[in-house]
Amino acid sequence: MTLQRLRQRPRRHLLVLLSVLASGLAPASLWYGTRSTQMIDGQYAANGQVVLESGQVLDIVHWTLFRDGRFYTMTRYGRSLLETSGRVERDLIGHLSLLVESGGLTDALQTSGNDDEVMLNLLYSNQRGSRIRMEPLGDCFWAVETRHIFCPQKSRGPFRRANEAL
Secondary structure: OOHHHHHHHHHHHHHHHHHHHHHHHHHHHHHHHHHHHHHHOEEEEEEEEEEOOOOOEEEEEEEEEEEOOEEEEEEEEOOEEEEEEEEEEEOOOOOEEEEEEEEEEEOHHHHHOOOHHHHHHHHHHHOOOOEEEEEEEOOEEEEOOOOEEEEEOOOOHHHHHHHHHO
16 A cells, blocks of 8 residues: 555545534434423413503513423513414523514503513514523523513413313
8 A cells, every 4th residue: 555545544434434423413413402392391480560661560471381392472461462482492502492483462562651671572572583592590491581480380371271182
C-alpha cells in the first residue's frame, strides 16, 4: 500500500462511523420527545387576580389539558375568554415549550381596560406560531412569556367531557 492510501483509510472509517451515529440519533430524538411530553399528560389549573393600570381588579381562571403531546387551554380574564391549542415540545436538553397552532379571543378590549401588559399576554397567547417556554416550579409549570402558572388539577374542570370521550 502506498502512503496516500493509508492516510485515506481512517477518513473513510470516520465518515462511515459518523453516518451510522447520525442515522441512529434521529429516531432516538423523536422517541425521546414523544415519550417525555407524555409524562405531563393531565389537567392543570390556576386562578387568581390581576390588577390593571387603572386599578381595576380582574379575576383570572386558567385550565389546561395536556394529552399525547398536545395542549388545550381556556383562560378567562374577567369577561374575556381565550382558547388556545397546539403542540407540547421538549428539546434535547429537556426544556418544555408550547407551540400555539390555533386560538380564539373574545372581548379583549373591554376586559383589558387598555392595559398594555394584559393585551400583550392575550394577543401573544392567541398568535399562531407563538412559543411559550415552560419552567418547572415545584409540581407546577411557569409559562414565561404569558406569566401563567400550570398546576396539576385533581378535579375534572372544564375538560370533563373531552376526557370521557378519549
